[in-house]
Amino acid sequence: MVRLHTSYRTLAALVLLALLAYVFVSLGNWQLRRAAERTAISQTIAHGRASAPLHLQADTPDGALVPWRPASATGVWRHDLTVLLENRSYRGQPGYWVATPLVLSDEQAVLVLRGWLPRFTGDTGLPIPPDVPVPDEVQEVQGELLERVPRLFELAGWAGGGEVKLPAHLPQDNGTVPIVQNLDLTDYAAATGLKLLPAVLAQTKAAQPGKIDGVDPAARASMRDGPHAPGVAAASPDTPPAMAFDWPEPSVDADQNRGYALQWFGFAAIAAIAWLFIAWRTLRRTRNP
Template identity: 30%
Template sequence: MYRFLLTPRWLGYLALTLVAAALMVFLGNWQLDRYRGRTAVNERIDAGAKMAPAPLRDAMPAPTGGPGTTGPAPAERVTWTRATATGRYDTSNVILVRGRTVDSTVGFEVLTPLVLADGTAVLVDRGWIPPAPGGSATAQPQVPAAPTGEVTVAGRVVASESGAGAVDRRDGKLEIRRIGVSRIARELPYPVAGGYVLLDQQTPAADPAFEAVPIGHTNNWQNFGYVVQWWLFAGMSLVGYAWVARREARRAAGLDKPRPPVDRADEPASSASA
């Protein structure tokens, strides 16, 4: 009854179905890896809110190159954990990161290099401020002055962002679209750590004009939904092949005979059409 499945045509259907199902299972497994990775990020974000800050060097090794170079990127396991460092702000090299949104308002995040005792630096994201009043979203803001003298900061360890683009210098300040640490480091006269610190505490206290940059959780459940979707598609493709094969087998065995056409002319007219 199912001998037709060994014909070249049906073997081709089977091969195509198996390849499609295998591809869908692979895509589901890929989304499962992404779900696990994003879940781990969310767990580090939550744990970082409760942990005491560790020394900066535990998270980001010191850069060993010359001026304008960067050190190793922070390991994935330490991103979004808290770290602390002490140094002096380099107020001559303030970096404005434009196009950053907080509470539906587009403004700037302000980065200032913190120069450490060994002569290297780490970029500190001091917070968000709106553009200059009355101007466009790109109107350069009045940046609150950084504290002079020794400063101790604590905050989240964040990896460099991709797609940073070019660095511009406007009115004595560096501007960039995204926080690309290596791009920014090329404009600075010292080696820079491979990640940056998103400030949440500072001694002396930070200027109240800054708004804290919110830390958003990743949407890991979206990836989990894709896992279920791809695996369901894989199962449906196999079930669909089996259903079509069974229908063909029943047709070949004469079990599914076509119904004779109905002669509507012999049917009595309904009362509605009378």
């Protein structure tokens, strides 16, 4: 009985060690894949920033919209279609990203991440919407191209509480600015009726007055207001709120993942050596009882 019990324990130990070795190797390979992904992201960023600056036009081809490429655009803001993205921190302070479309022509616009504004709370403890500057003249915006608006994890949606969704129609009838956590370009285009370029321009410096050749003031007002835009209260030009243009970048530290992979492979080697030792000792006992 002792030998039978011992054989069961030995077999269980061998199975457990083999399983651990398999799991450790799988985790090491996963870390290597993550390192390859981060290396690819780093190369994409370097390639985009090394590209020649692009001036966005209504007829800019999709192939020219390379992520992280320096770009500029000249147009007028549609402030009535501004959306605030909440839970965006900057240097540890909570705040909002301001997303506003810049109309390039009567038929084309580009969504611009204009910058970060801090979040303040009133006497009641509720957050106060930030005072977003609303210049109505033609603006020239400089920044970098992104494939999409960077997303945050929706904890409410994961917990079954439902995500804060973008209204089906913008601008809203009550004139309030929507506040959401994530913004999808397709949903935003459907809500606003705008024809958007398939990219996002992340503004990197303060906008400057610009000029659109061949556009008269009446057409410029139509581009700014749109066919159904409500009145938008302009911020005081004397005290415009300062925006931050320091956008977060994806993590590209592939060496960290390679270090983790080396650790997992080390654990797998230890499990394999222990498996070989137990198997050898068992075989020896079987031959020399």
